[in-house]
Amino acid sequence: MKNKLLLPHRYKFIGLMMLIPAFAAGISVLFFDWQWSPLDVDLPKWLPGVSDTLFNKPANNLTDELTLSLVLLGLVILCFSSEKEEDEFIKHTRLESLQWAVLVNYIILFAAVWLVYNNEFWYVMILSMLTIPAIFLVRFHWVLNRNNLKMEDAL
C-alpha cells in the first residue's frame, strides 16, 4: 500500500536544512525582536489588520512572516517525508505518533491556560503553532530508534 500523502525520503534533508536556520532566526525574532531591514515593506491596505492611520502605518517588516513560514514549512516537510523503508509498521507508528502529538499538544495547552498569564501567554500561542509537528517528530523517531536498538541483539 502506497501512502500518496508522503514526500520522498530525501525531503527529510531539505526540511532539516530549512528548519535549522529558520528556527535560529525565529528565536531571535521572538525573544530579541530581531528584524532584517531589507524586508521592510508597505502592505496593501485591504489586508486584515492593516490600516493607514496616524498611529498605525501600513509599513511592516516581513522578517517574522518569513521566519515563521520557513519554520512551519520545514516542520511539515520533515513530518511528511517518508522513511527509507516506509512499510506498514512505520505507517502504523506514524499514525499513532500523530494521535499522540495532538493529545500531548492539548494537555500542554490546557496546562498553559492555567499556568501562564497576561502578556506571557503570547509566547504560548506562538509556540503552540509548532508543538503538534514537533511532538510528532520526537515521538515517531523515538519509537523507531528504540526498535532499532532492540534489534541489535535479536538476530
Next chain:
Amino acid sequence: MKNNIRVERAIHNMTQAELAEKIQVSRQTINAMESNKYVPSTVLALKIARLFSKPVEAIFQLDPED
C-alpha cells in the same frame, strides 16, 4: 495475537534481515512482530505464511484477550 515467526525463522535458518527482504518490509517490522508489539496486516500475514509454506493459523494464533 501471538505468533511463532522467530521459531519459523530458526527452522528455516533465516535472519530478521533476510526475512524482511523476502517479504519486502523493514527489519523493524519483523522485530516489532516478533516481540508482539505489532499485529501485521492480513496481506503481510499471508505473505509470511506463504514463505514458510504453512497455513496462517500455524504461524499466527489468537490470544485469550483477543
